[in-house]
Amino acid sequence: MISSDRMAAVDVNAAALGIPRKQLMESSGNAVARVVRSEADPGSRIVLVCGRGNNGGDAFVTARFLSEYDIETALLGRPDAIGTQIARENWDALQAADLSTTTITDTSYLDGLDLEAADCIVDAMLGTGVTGALREPEASAARAINATDTPVVSVDVPSGVDADTGAADGVAVEADHVVTFHDTKRGLESLDTQLTVADIGIPEAAELFVGPGDVRGRKRAAESHKGDHGELLVIGGGPYTGAPALAAQAALRAGADLVHVSCPETVAEEIQGYSENLIVHPFDGQRLTPEAVDAILDLAGEMDAVICGPGLGSHEETLAAVESFLESFSGRGVIDADALSVVPEVDTDASLICTPHQGELVKMGGETDDDWERRAELVTEFATEIGQTLLVKGAYDIIADSEETRVSRTGNPGMTVGGTGDVLAGVVGSLFTNREPRTSAAVGAYLNGRAGDLAFEDAAYGLVATDLIDWLPEPFTTDE
Numbered sequence: 001m002i003s004s005d006r007m008a009a010v011d012v013n014a015a016a017l018g019i020p021r022k023q024l025m026e027s028s029g030n031a032v033a034r035v036v037r038s039e040a041d042p043g044s045r046i047v048l049v050c051g052r053g054n055n056g057g058d059a060f061v062t063a064r065f066l067s068e069y070d071i072e073t074a075l076l077g078r079p080d081a082i083g084t085q086i087a088r089e090n091w092d093a094l095q096a097a098d099l100s101t102t103t104i105t106d107t108s109y110l111d112g113l114d115l116e117a118a119d120c121i122v123d124a125m126l127g128t129g130v131t132g133a134l135r136e137p138e139a140s141a142a143r144a145i146n147a148t149d150t151p152v153v154s155v156d157v158p159s160g161v162d163a164d165t166g167a168a169d170g171v172a173v174e175a176d177h178v179v180t181f182h183d184t185k186r187g188l189e190s191l192d193t194q195l196t197v198a199d200i201g202i203p204e205a206a207e208l209f210v211g212p213g214d215v216r217g218r219k220r221a222a223e224s225h226k227g228d229h230g231e232l233l234v235i236g237g238g239p240y241t242g243a244p245a246l247a248a249q250a251a252l253r254a255g256a257d258l259v260h261v262s263c264p265e266t267v268a269e270e271i272q273g274y275s276e277n278l279i280v281h282p283f284d285g286q287r288l289t290p291e292a293v294d295a296i297l298d299l300a301g302e303m304d305a306v307i308c309g310p311g312l313g314s315h316e317e318t319l320a321a322v323e324s325f326l327e328s329f330s331g332r333g334v335i336d337a338d339a340l341s342v343v344p345e346v347d348t349d350a351s352l353i354c355t356p357h358q359g360e361l362v363k364m365g366g367e368t369d370d371d372w373e374r375r376a377e378l379v380t381e382f383a384t385e386i387g388q389t390l391l392v393k394g395a396y397d398i399i400a401d402s403e404e405t406r407v408s409r410t411g412n413p414g415m416t417v418g419g420t421g422d423v424l425a426g427v428v429g430s431l432f433t434n435r436e437p438r439t440s441a442a443v444g445a446y447l448n449g450r451a452g453d454l455a456f457e458d459a460a461y462g463l464v465a466t467d468l469i470d471w472l473p474e475p476f477t478t479d480e
């Protein structure tokens with residue numbers, strides 16, 4: 001089962017792996033042709049009713065595969081209204097091959113198709129691109145198709161039906177057989193129709209490995225306000241000052257609007273000194289202790305997410321404070337560094353993303369393996385056991401919760417330098433202010449590694465953690 005949104009992401013990831021959408025369209029069209037062959041005998045008359053998007057494009061391909069039939073390919077609208085390059089190319093290929101096509105520019109022309117006399121109708125008007133009720137001429141075409149006794153094969157989804165919900169805002173095609181691609185869609189389960197799920201050659205890697213498709217959709221509304229894109233608190237510092245500052249600055253670069261740092265007073269000035277962009281809230285003492293927890297909880301309650309751990313150290317009192325914080329905190333948190341050891345023990349209502357490297361994972365009670373595929377299984381088991389999301393850092397970052405496992409392959413050995421993990425925590429925390437935990441962890445790992453790869457081109461093995469922060473904005477510009 002896959003949602004339309006996830007399918008669109010997988011599509012972009014497949015293209016990044018070298019399997020462009022036009023190639024997928026070829027497989028989709030071929031799969032539809034195979035189903036048509038199962039529904040109608042060679043020589044019989046097939047009418048393909050096609051829209052102007054890629055759903056129609058699939059059927060232009062189908063027409064090429066069905067040379068043993070009497071084919072009529074009908075386009076709803078004018079050829080220059082075909083909306084995508086790949087659909088247009090497949091339409092042009094029909095013309096070039098001298099295959100019969102018709103254009104329906106007025107609903108009155110529908111009668112000319114003589115749908116009743118067809119042996120099979122292919123409904124390729126609209127697929128996952130539908131919004132709202134069918135407009136004309138699609139609505140009239142759907143009524144005309146439904147009025148016949150002719151078997152109807154729908155491409156991907158019956159036109160007019162929402163693939164995610166199965167609902168239709170108005171009239172929708174009543175299909176006898178639906179050929180959907182790659183994976184079934186929730187909206188198809190409730191329909192009274194035969195369903196074929198066709199493999200169109202999208203490799204498992206396009207779903208497993210985080211890719212550019214996962215980073216889509218970062219455009220902001222023009223009327224956005226300060227704070228709409230995340231307010232975050234970094235709880236860190238004491239024995240170290242660089243770690244919380246790196247996490248906080250990375251969070252800003254990754255898009256958060258406001259980033260606060262809660263740290264011991266002894267290091268507050270130093271942390272503020274790294275960047276005037278940070279809002280620093282000092283508490284008494286030189287390290288985190290249970291006395292500071294109430295004030296931190298008040299502050300955390302006003303945030304969209306927190307990051308807890310960078311530079312806190314592992315003093316007994318500090319770990320006791322982290323434990324007491326997590327016992328009362330019920331928001332979203334990224335847990336990193338020494339704070340990680342507390343997570344498996346603590347009883348918390350918080351939703352957590354834990355970001356251990358393999359050594360820290362083992363300290364938490366998890367298991368690891370040199371083989372990344374085996375490691376992915378072990379990480380998924382441990383995530384399920386602790387009931388939280390894990391992001392285990394390595395050459396292949398493993399992201400898992402009890403439902404799904406993802407792997408991010410970006411990054412390079414230059415990133416073994418100190419501080420890159422703090423940057424990662426900051427990026428993940430920033431995303432977590434307005435995304436689900438697994439997505440935040442997966443996209444965060446991908447973007448952090450991508451920034452590392454760009455920094456590597458510049459500085460090679462001389463790269464330092466602050467370089468990553470400078471390169472972070474770039475991946476966000478890859479808007480589809």
Ligand SMILES: NC(=O)C1=CN([C@@H]2O[C@H](COP(=O)(O)OP(=O)(O)OC[C@H]3O[C@@H](n4cnc5c(N)ncnc54)[C@H](O)[C@@H]3O)[C@@H](O)[C@H]2O)[C@H](O)CC1
Pocket residue numbers: 007008011021024025028051052053054055056057058083084125126127128129130131132133134135136138155156157181
């Ligand atoms: N990996 C994949 O999933 C692949 C899917 N393929 C096929 O592509 C379609 C989705 O194509 P897309 O171009 O995004 O959208 P549609 O063709 O469904 O429709 C877009 C088209 O429709 C117009 N429109 C929207 N709403 C309405 C409405 N209510 N009434 C009338 N017209 C409407 C809109 O303006 C656009 O012009 C997917 O379903 C698969 O069939 C690829 O071929 C292979 C990879």
Ligand SMILES: [K+]
Pocket residue numbers: 055123124125126127154155156157158159
């Ligand atoms: K369709």
